[in-house]
Amino acid sequence: MERSEEYIKNERKQEWRVELQKLTKAKDRMAVERVEMTEMAPEERIKSQRVEVNIGLTKKQAMLEATRCMDCVNPTCMEGCPVSINIPKFIKNIERGNILEAASVLKETSALPAVCGRVCPQEVQCEQKCFYVQKLNLPSVAIGHLERFAADFERESGVISVPELAESNGVKVAVIGSGPSGLSFAGDMAKSGYDVTVFEALHEIGGVLKYGIPEFRLPNAVVDVEIENLRRMGVKFITNYIVGQTASLDDLRAEGYKAFYVGSGAGLPRFMNIPGENSNGIMSSNEYLTRVNLMGADSEESDTPILRGKNVVVVGGGNTAMDSVRTAKRLGAERAIIVYRRSEEEMPARAEEVHHAKQEGIEFLTLTNPIEYIADEKSRVKQIKVQKMELGEPDASGRRRPIPMEGSEYTIDATVVVVAVGVSPNPLIPNSVEGLEVSKWGTIEVVKDKMQSSIPEVFAGGDIVRGGATVILAMGDGRKAAKNMNIYLQEKYLSNKVEH
Amino acid sequence: MNKIVEKENFSEKVVKIVVEAPLIAKARKPGNFVIVRVGEKGERIPLTIAGADIAKGTITIIVQKMGVSSTKLCNLEVGEYVTDLVGPLGKPTEIHKVGTVLCCGGGVGVAPLLPIVEGYKKAGNRVITVIAARSKDLLILEDEMRKHSDELIVMTDDGSHGRKGLVTEGMEEVIKREKVDECITIGPAIMMKFCSLLTKKYEIPTMASLNSIMVDGTGMCGACRVTVDGKTKFTCVDGPEFDAHKIDFDEMMSRLGGYKEEENDKMDHFQN
Numbered sequence: 222m223e224r225s226e227e228y229i230k231n232e233r234k235q236e237w238r239v240e241l242q243k244l245t246k247a248k249d250r251m252a253v254e255r256v257e258m259t260e261m262a263p264e265e266r267i268k269s270q271r272v273e274v275n276i277g278l279t280k281k282q283a284m285l286e287a288t289r290c291m292d293c294v295n296p297t298c299m300e301g302c303p304v305s306i307n308i309p310k311f312i313k314n315i316e317r318g319n320i321l322e323a324a325s326v327l328k329e330t331s332a333l334p335a336v337c338g339r340v341c342p343q344e345v346q347c348e349q350k351c352f353y354v355q356k357l358n359l360p361s362v363a364i365g366h367l368e369r370f371a372a373d374f375e376r377e378s379g380v381i382s383v384p385e386l387a388e389s390n391g392v393k394v395a396v397i398g399s400g401p402s403g404l405s406f407a408g409d410m411a412k413s414g415y416d417v418t419v420f421e422a423l424h425e426i427g428g429v430l431k432y433g434i435p436e437f438r439l440p441n442a443v444v445d446v447e448i449e450n451l452r453r454m455g456v457k458f459i460t461n462y463i464v465g466q467t468a469s470l471d472d473l474r475a476e477g478y479k480a481f482y483v484g485s486g487a488g489l490p491r492f493m494n495i496p497g498e499n500s501n502g503i504m505s506s507n508e509y510l511t512r513v514n515l516m517g518a519d520s521e522e523s524d525t526p527i528l529r530g531k532n533v534v535v536v537g538g539g540n541t542a543m544d545s546v547r548t549a550k551r552l553g554a555e556r557a558i559i560v561y562r563r564s565e566e567e568m569p570a571r572a573e574e575v576h577h578a579k580q581e582g583i584e585f586l587t588l589t590n591p592i593e594y595i596a597d598e599k600s601r602v603k604q605i606k607v608q609k610m611e612l613g614e615p616d617a618s619g620r621r622r623p624i625p626m627e628g629s630e631y632t633i634d635a636t637v638v639v640v641a642v643g644v645s646p647n648p649l650i651p652n653s654v655e656g657l658e659v660s661k662w663g664t665i666e667v668v669k670d671k672m673q674s675s676i677p678e679v680f681a682g683g684d685i686v687r688g689g690a691t692v693i694l695a696m697g698d699g700r701k702a703a704k705n706m707n708i709y710l711q712e713k714y715l716s717n718k719v720e721h
Numbered sequence: 722m723n724k725i726v727e728k729e730n731f732s733e734k735v736v737k738i739v740v741e742a743p744l745i746a747k748a749r750k751p752g753n754f755v756i757v758r759v760g761e762k763g764e765r766i767p768l769t770i771a772g773a774d775i776a777k778g779t780i781t782i783i784v785q786k787m788g789v790s791s792t793k794l795c796n797l798e799v800g801e802y803v804t805d806l807v808g809p810l811g812k813p814t815e816i817h818k819v820g821t822v823l824c825c826g827g828g829v830g831v832a833p834l835l836p837i838v839e840g841y842k843k844a845g846n847r848v849i850t851v852i853a854a855r856s857k858d859l860l861i862l863e864d865e866m867r868k869h870s871d872e873l874i875v876m877t878d879d880g881s882h883g884r885k886g887l888v889t890e891g892m893e894e895v896i897k898r899e900k901v902d903e904c905i906t907i908g909p910a911i912m913m914k915f916c917s918l919l920t921k922k923y924e925i926p927t928m929a930s931l932n933s934i935m936v937d938g939t940g941m942c943g944a945c946r947v948t949v950d951g952k953t954k955f956t957c958v959d960g961p962e963f964d965a966h967k968i969d970f971d972e973m974m975s976r977l978g979g980y981k982e983e984e985n986d987k988m989d990h991f992q993n
Contacts, residue, residue: 422937424765463807468748489943504943
């Protein structure tokens with residue numbers, strides 16, 4: 222599955238590709254303007270948590286956008302993709318109108334193309350490495366939009382291809398956690414012929430794709446189709462099962478599992494430890510989003526309650542903060558406010574999310590940091606004391622460090638506060654598996670590029686290793702782990718020497 | 722889906738349910754809890770485990786009708802299914818031989834106390850148990866507690882059974898009479914607060930098992946945060962048991978009411 226440069230170059234020389242390359246002149250390709258994603262009107266979409274913001278491209282739009290791609294001899298875009306999608310090959314298939322083939326190219330290396338097309342930060346990955354950005358100073362080819370288009374087209378066509386699978390080798394492997402990392406791993410291992418079972422602690426498969434990312438950005442139905450695909454590839458799923466609690470790793474070994482992939486995620490929300498933070502009405506973004514996304518608390522029919530407020534403040538500047546504040550708006554907040562300690566430039570959220578949030582009337586209080594919460598007589602938060610910040614020298618993250626401005630404190634009224642300042646690794650697996658080396662931050666230590674932990678048959682990836690990153694990086698880890706676990710198992714159980 | 726194989730109505734509001742869960746039955750230890758969900762629109766609620774039968778592959782949970790979710794669970798009959806059941810969760814009770822242990826339970830808190838009493842007894846301790854309820858019909862597991870304790874004191878608020886008075890009165894009598902090395906308390910937050918104040922006075926190390934609001938029960942949501950010794954802890958992964966003398970019970974009680982209005986609305990919606 223890992224393709225050599227030579228392979229990619231040879232594919233580019235295939236007859237149909239060469240014909241397409243000749244069909245349109247470079248000048249004409251460059252003259253096409255980057256496609257604009259069609260969106261639901263902000264005033265309409267904020268009425269429901271379950272209406273997707275981006276509507277998607279039409280086939281005509283997609284085919285035109287695909288002509289912009291130069292089919293570069295050296296496709297630098299691919300370097301920016303953590304799962305090494307053959308980007309020119311799928312885009313050129315769109316250009317020639319063979320959308321189903323484009324979708325199957327995506328599935329060669331990505332277990333979740335319809336998801337990635339929606340949630341990847343393409344502007345800092347593939348699209349940033351695009352020839353248009355690097356050499357022409359023009360907007361990149363809309364790789365993300367095209368990826369989504371191809372995946373959606375296939376799903377809606379009902380003709381869903383199953384990737385080619387190696388012959389079953391009967392070796393059982395267990396995946397702990399059904400988030401993007403685990404799913405990506407499971408897909409690759411199934412392709413290599415393994416008997417894969419995914420264990421999930423929650424009652425739904427999908428991890429953060431279900432409990433975290435709201436449906437207005439990633440509909441559950443889209444995730445479910447990708448999971449169904451994995452099922453068709455032979456992957457088994459078990460919900461309500463916490464490895465380390467419901468049964469130990471040793472119990473699973475006794476059941477014949479030969480190796481494990483831990484993708485249990487960054488399950489532990491961080492708080493700021495400021496006075497009043499445990500007042501009622503203040504919660505983590507995990508709690509807020511889980512209640513709505515996983516438990517459906519936005520609907521009256523759901524038994525799970527959710528707190529609504531006229532003024533809702535969300536603390537943080539990442540994607541989760543954007544998801545939370547836009548959810549608050551959809552739950553009826555008159556004012557939904559982001560409070561972020563750095564400036565907009567340093568915000569880790571995807572540019573598109575910030576843009577959409579602004580369209581929806583989200584207020585941004587940047588260079589502002591909460592220092593205390595003030596509660597009413599019933600211990601419910603009523604005000605947030607904040608302090609203004611200014612930017613100093615860059616810190617370890619390379620971003621300019623926010624410095625408090627003395628005497629700049631003031632209060633904001635809010636009866637619901639969502640804290641979205643990051644997550645720590647979930648302690649359940651590190652605590653329950655003896656001999657597993659863990660860093661001082663609680664992340665599982667792995668050999669980089671191999672994703673192998675201190676226990677040879679235990680691999681790990683995603684946020685449990687990274688401590689809080691993106692869907693696509695977690696998926697990239699899953700692929701790396703699958704590749705290396707395959708080598709490990711081939712040599713140990715299948716007496717096959719594998720070229721490294 | 723987990724099948725209900727046995728059900729007993731302890732009172733109008735309190736129900737004992739035995740449910741199939743072979744893996745949990747095998748893995749659970751005293752102090753653990755589970756998360757239960759009833760129906761596709763159901764809420765995830767934490768419930769303590771009152772017992773398990775490894776051979777039959779079942780666990781016992783005792784539930785009090787409080788809101789929509791606990792009522793839906795109590796309304797399930799034998800042969801019906803719990804939609805989701807996951808566990809065991811939380812750190813188990815650290816049971817060791819310490820001498821004399823005073824175990825105090827109130828209301829449905831008596832249920833999770835039972836495996837702890839059994840555990841302490843098995844570890845070779847002298848176990849004195851005080852159980853309490855508002856009245857006779859709300860008192861549970863009296864026979865089971867008597868069987869596993871060296872001595873059982875029963876207290877009711879109205880004197881309809883056992884002795885009239887609060888759990889703390891029964892406790893203080895024991896403490897004054899003999900040396901108590903350790904105490905554990907499980908029950909309504911207000912009860913645990915007063916148990917804790919009492920044992921603090923006598924400097925008896927005391928653990929309390931908390932029943933905070935939770936969504937996932939695995940550390941993910943942080944709804945269950947509680948202040949212990951000035952630091953924020955998560956009941957689900959750091960607890961559910963903590964040093965009672967260090968718990969901020971007032972904050973804990975207010976946090977239990979964090980969704981009161983919304984829960985009442987749900988209950989109105991459910992009943993009408």
